Amino acid sequence: MIFLQMTSTLSLSPYRIFTRNLRKMTAVGVSSPLSSSQLTLALFYGRLFPNNCLHFIYSSYSLHWLSKVPPALYDEHGKSINKGKVYISESSPPNVSQAYLNQFQADFSLFLRCRSEELVPGGRMVLILLGRIGQDHIDRGNSFLWELLSRSLALMASQGALEKEKLDSYDVHFYAPSKREIEETVRRDGSFETERMEMFEIGREKENGESYGTRVAMTVRAIQESMIRLHFGEGVDLDALFDIYGRMVDDEMAEAKGGIKPITFVVVLKKL
């Protein structure tokens, strides 16, 4: 999010509330003139600022992260219904995609409600988030990168390097919404008008001689490492896992089918 710089000389009470909230604020999606020492983490699925105090909100590559792994992925005994996979996959039962969609709609609705209370009427919000190209969940976009992580973990499990049961119960708190799902959630919330919505295929450039797969593996590892370690235990060989994963991504990219095309949406909303 982008804010005007606040100084300690401001003493009006809304600003006091603002700065107090700012200290609790998320550093996620933040492009702020404030130093990191002035920021600590807080969840954006909840209120962060006083009513009617912001003119512009910017959230970058964050809203595809759900507030939690959808609870509906687990049966009454706590067992995952998405065995062997970490995200929606071809072999997942239909209630897996429904569980993910429900969680996305609940989270995104809450985000819209909270931000609409914080924005002044006419204020704008620019959201950049990952998504998918059509209604089908099984495509060669963002979801496919999770499919390859499932396959890498399964390969490690088949080699005895991690427990198969632990793979069955590991699921990511991510969702790639379609254009229609984003638009419907905004419409249902009712406090914003969609001014613009664009879709881009944004891949990664080869850099420093590293392959595409290596760069994707480093990015996914940066996000997933702590969660995989917590779930599978300290003994899990993350170097081996992400080496396998990077090679799988490179192999897929080399196939003639047009590679993997992560989809990014840019949405501009105006507070009514």
Ligand SMILES: C[S@@+](CC[C@H](N)C(=O)[O-])C[C@H]1O[C@@H](n2cnc3c(N)ncnc32)[C@H](O)[C@@H]1O
């Ligand atoms: C891929 S990074 C994007 C960072 C930066 N905004 C950018 O565009 O480069 C995603 C960020 O989302 C944060 N995040 C995910 N869910 C969140 C939530 N519910 N509340 C606050 N931050 C969250 C993560 O901690 C991470 O810093």
